[in-house]
Amino acid sequence: MKKYFLAVTYDVCEHNELFEHMNEYPLESSVDMENQVRNFAKLDVAPLVQVYKSETSDFQELKLHKEFKFKEYECGCNEETPNDES
Numbered sequence: 001m002k003k004y005f006l007a008v009t010y011d012v013c014e015h016n017e018l019f020e021h022m023n024e025y026p027l028e029s030s031v032d033m034e035n036q037v038r039n040f041a042k043l044d045v046a047p048l049v050q051v052y053k054s055e056t057s058d059f060q061e062l063k064l065h066k067e068f069k070f071k072e073y074e075c076g077c078n079e080e081t082p083n084d085e086s
């Protein structure tokens with residue numbers, strides 16, 4: 001049976017207790033999933049990408065399939081204070 005996968009990118013900052021949902025990207029199949037996920041993470045500069053699976057194409061019942069973390073995209077705000085958003 002065909003499975004459908006949906007990658008969700010998150011912006012995460014532990015210092016500000018930020019856990020922000022960014023974008024959703026449907027995946028064609030589980031083949032080369034890690035490569036696809038890596039591209040989405042790069043696109044959104046997302047330190048966390050969760051992949052959900054569904055047995056229907058409308059993604060009504062999602063189950064967490066796998067979680068990917070990208071250390072290179074983690075926030076770098078542990079040294080500076082974010083106070084220059086004018």
Ligand SMILES: [Zn+2]
Binds near residue numbers: 013075077078
């Ligand atoms: Zn941070």
